[in-house]
Amino acid sequence: MSEHIIKATGRNVEGKGASRRLRRAASIPAIIYGGKSAPQPVQLDHEKVWLASQNEWFYSSILTLDVDGKSESVLLRDMQRHPFKQIIMHLDFQRVDQNQALRVAVPLHFLNEDKSPAGKSADVVVTHELNEVEVSCLPKDLPEFIEIDLSGLKVGDIVHLSELKLPKGVEIPELKLGKEHDVAVVIAKHGKEEAETPVDAPAADVPAAKVSKKDDDKK
Numbered sequence: 001m002s003e004h005i006i007k008a009t010g011r012n013v014e015g016k017g018a019s020r021r022l023r024r025a026a027s028i029p030a031i032i033y034g035g036k037s038a039p040q041p042v043q044l045d046h047e048k049v050w051l052a053s054q055n056e057w058f059y060s061s062i063l064t065l066d067v068d069g070k071s072e073s074v075l076l077r078d079m080q081r082h083p084f085k086q087i088i089m090h091l092d093f094q095r096v097d098q099n100q101a102l103r104v105a106v107p108l109h110f111l112n113e114d115k116s117p118a119g120k121s122a123d124v125v126v127t128h129e130l131n132e133v134e135v136s137c138l139p140k141d142l143p144e145f146i147e148i149d150l151s152g153l154k155v156g157d158i159v160h161l162s163e164l165k166l167p168k169g170v171e172i173p174e175l176k177l178g179k180e181h182d183v184a185v186v187i188a189k190h191g192k193e194e195a196e197t198p199v200d201a202p203a204a205d206v207p208a209a210k211v212s213k214k215d216d217d218k219k
Contacts, residue, residue: 002144004057005064006049019090028088032065032072035095042067049088053079056107059146060132062096073139096139103130103173104141108164108185112151114126118188124155125191129184133161133172141169150186159186182194 008030011018019029026046033039042065052058058076065072078092096102108131113119118126133146146164153159162175162182174181 002057002061003064004052004061005066006044006052008044008067011041011043012066015038017178023087023089028084028091030091030093031184032067032074032093033103035097037095040067044091046088049085049091053088060104060106061144062073062139062142063093065093073098077167098139101136101138102142103136104136104142105134107132107145109145109147110186111149114155116150116188118153118155118157119150119153123191124188126150126186126188128186130161133164134174135166135170136173137167137170141167143167143170149185153186153188155188155190157186157188160183161185 008111011022011029022029022043023046027043028049029048030042030044031039032042054207063074063076065074067215072093073096075096077094078090080089081087082089108128110128113126117160118124122154135146146166148164150159150160160182161172161184164172164185166172174183
């Protein structure tokens with residue numbers, strides 16, 4: 001597991017006004033919470049974090065926040081983005097206890113699909129039903145991604161969640177809930193099967209329902 005270090009600075013002033021001033025100064029307000037320590041407000045350099053956020057490890061790996069020279073092992077738990085500008089508005093980081101199991105969504109990497117019998121066939125469609133999977137493990141065992149070798153994939157094949165090869169110490173909590181949770185991850189089928197799938201008949205015209213005040217308040 002690679003170490004990803006991100007520098008941060010502690011901050012004493014909080015509130016919307018302080019956060020706006022930070023953003024104007026090309027910094028990101030953030031909070032570190034969890035563990036036995038009190039929540040700690042910090043700020044990070046926007047440009048460096050923006051570049052880091054273009055990598056999938058930023059969302060699924062344990063990060064090392066260097067806060068004024070003191071290291072904190074954390075996971076990114078929430079990111080608020082500007083609705084239309086390329087601006088990160090706020091970040092939430094959760095402290096990591098090395099002795100406590102984590103639940104983290106890990107990306108799936110699909111390998112050798114183009115070399116498989118299904119991938120080489122022009123009339124076969126290979127669909128990825130999932131692009132990530134939630135795993136449970138100790139921090140030291142957390143993988144940055146899980147690889148799925150599709151070199152033997154043939155038309156009609158379905159790769160299920162239970163067939164994923166997990167690193168030692170890693171498990172998928174979803175599978176403990178029953179067979180119905182062993183969902184498809186990859187499906188290979190003839191393209192014409194999709195074309196022949198019957199389309200539901202259009203629903204009858206129904207007058208638009210009135211929006212209740214409760215629903216309206218959610219908007």
